[in-house]
Amino acid sequence: EPEVTQTPSHQVTQMGQEVILRCVPISNHLYFYWYRQILGQKVEFLVSFYNNEISEKSEIFDDQFSVERPDGSNFTLKIRSTKLEDSAMYFCASNTGLKETQYFGPGTRLLVL
Amino acid sequence: GENVEQHPSTLSVQEGDSAVIKCTYSDSASNYFPWYKQELGKGPQLIIDIRSNVGEKKDQRIAVTLNKTAKHFSLHITETQPEDSAVYFCAEWHSGGGADGLTFGKGTHLIIQP
Numbered sequence: 124e125p126e127v128t129q130t131p132s133h134q135v136t137q138m139g140q141e142v143i144l145r146c147v148p149i150s151n152h153l154y155f156y157w158y159r160q161i162l163g164q165k166v167e168f169l170v171s172f173y174n175n176e177i178s179e180k181s182e183i184f185d186d187q188f189s190v191e192r193p194d195g196s197n198f199t200l201k202i203r204s205t206k207l208e209d210s211a212m213y214f215c216a217s218n219t220g221l222k223e224t225q226y227f228g229p230g231t232r233l234l235v236l
Numbered sequence: 237g238e239n240v241e242q243h244p245s246t247l248s249v250q251e252g253d254s255a256v257i258k259c260t261y262s263d264s265a266s267n268y269f270p271w272y273k274q275e276l277g278k279g280p281q282l283i284i285d286i287r288s289n290v291g292e293k294k295d296q297r298i299a300v301t302l303n304k305t306a307k308h309f310s311l312h313i314t315e316t317q318p319e320d321s322a323v324y325f326c327a328e329w330h331s332g333g334g335a336d337g338l339t340f341g342k343g344t345h346l347i348i349q350p
Contacts, residue, residue: 127279150280156337166280166325168337179336214279221336222329226280 127228146215242341
């Protein structure tokens with residue numbers, strides 16, 4: 124069964140450093156998403172991506188964040204200058220259409236020191 | 237803005253008994269309601285979903301009911317088993333309004349007591 128994959132599973136970084144989180148969505152999916160889950164809290168929407176551009180973004184997704192799909196396979200989330208409060212699980216998701224089921228990856232646990 | 241309230245935050249039931257988790261939403265435009273199960277250290281996994289044109293949907297031991305008038309939907313798990321222990325999240329989605337992403341509830345930690 125096809126699944127969303129994410130790398131790395133864990134990332135530790137120093138405050139102010141840049142991090143890139145990678146995702147490989149399910150191959151025939153067209154919409155891609157990033158979500159964040161701070162420890163013990165609910166999953167929060169960050170951004171959606173369709174047709175090589177951002178479709179929608181939340182208030183959390185400020186200028187420190189960016190997304191791209193550089194090679195038609197990987198979907199990346201970049202945090203330019205990490206802050207302590209960026210520590211969270213980051214989940215990638217994808218689906219075939221906006222109304223369709225979103226399938227989530229296993230997540231990347233980011234720890235900013 | 238969208239808001240999803242989920243109750244209870246923790247639910248402990250005896251193995252074999254039923255578990256019910258409830259969610260309410262505020263946006264009448266909401267038309268898709270998935271439930272996700274999240275095990276420790278893993279991503280959310282879809283277990284069942286319902287769309288606004290349906291009042292109830294069942295898949296083996298799992299069922300979801302939707303009351304659009306009251307703006308609430310519930311997850312029902314019957315004959316609970318130890319492997320049902322996890323955190324369960326309800327979510328909602330609606331078309332238009334700049335809301336591509338799902339809005340999640342805060343989660344229910346379901347504990348199945350042997």
